[in-house]
Amino acid sequence: xxxxxxxxxxxxxxxxxxxETTSAKANVPKTEVKNARPANITQRPTDTLxxxxxxxxxxxxxxxxxxxxxxxxxxxxxxxxAADDVGWYMSESTTYLDSIKFPMVRTKGYRYxxxxxxxGSSVFIDTDTIQEIANIYLFDPSKDPVNADIxxxxxxxxxxxxx
Numbered sequence: 001x002x003x004x005x006x007x008x009x010x011x012x013x014x015x016x017x018x019x020e021t022t023s024a025k026a027n028v029p030k031t032e033v034k035n036a037r038p039a040n041i042t043q044r045p046t047d048t049l050x051x052x053x054x055x056x057x058x059x060x061x062x063x064x065x066x067x068x069x070x071x072x073x074x075x076x077x078x079x080x081x082a083a084d085d086v087g088w089y090m091s092e093s094t095t096y097l098d099s100i101k102f103p104m105v106r107t108k109g110y111r112y113x114x115x116x117x118x119x120g121s122s123v124f125i126d127t128d129t130i131q132e133i134a135n136i137y138l139f140d141p142s143k144d145p146v147n148a149d150i151x152x153x154x155x156x157x158x159x160x161x162x163x
Contacts, residue, residue: 047111054161056097056104057113057137057145058090059127066133083133086150090134093153097136102157104136113137115145 051057061069066083073079097104107113113125118141125137125145136153138160139145148156157163 048114049105049107049110049112050114050116051105051139051145052116052141054103054140056102056148057107057139058094058104058134059107059113059130059132059137060090060134061127061130061132065128065130069131069133086133089150089153090136093136093148093150096153097157100157113145115139115141117141117143 049057070076070079073082094104107127111127113127115123115125115137117123123144134150136148136150137145138148138157140161146156146160148160150156
């Protein structure tokens with residue numbers, strides 16, 4: 001069991017070492033990338049991440065949420081195997097998004113995600129209701145965000161953005 005906890009911790013640490021934001025074809029000036037948070041990502045109130053432009057939003061569950069999901073699973077070993085798979089697919093997905101220079105932001109520490117659309121409406125996601133250890137939301141302001149299939153990120157990206 002300690003082996004699995006260390007593995008999950010190592011995966012989280014490895015993914016935390018990646019840059020939170022990546023420059024992109026989108027309208028994110030290179031000078032913005034050096035900042036902790038680009039201008040088109042705002043934080044108001046402190047528990048809400050507001051996304052206004054094309055982004056991939058990288059979500060990882062809190063330690064408390066992971067413990068809750070582990071308690072709710074039928075088999076602890078199966079939970080750790082699934083968590084390991086999720087970590088691998090998240091790594092592959094973020095590697096793909098990095099390779100095409102698509103901007104990403106990590107949601108760690110945020111309770112709510114707010115996606116502001118061009119029509120003036122917003123889509124809110126309460127991260128406490130997410131029943132996954134990790135996922136990636138793709139967002140284009142002209143449409144609703146989508147919880148991308150991390151097992152096939154390239155296909156999910158192409159399907160959502162039409163690229």
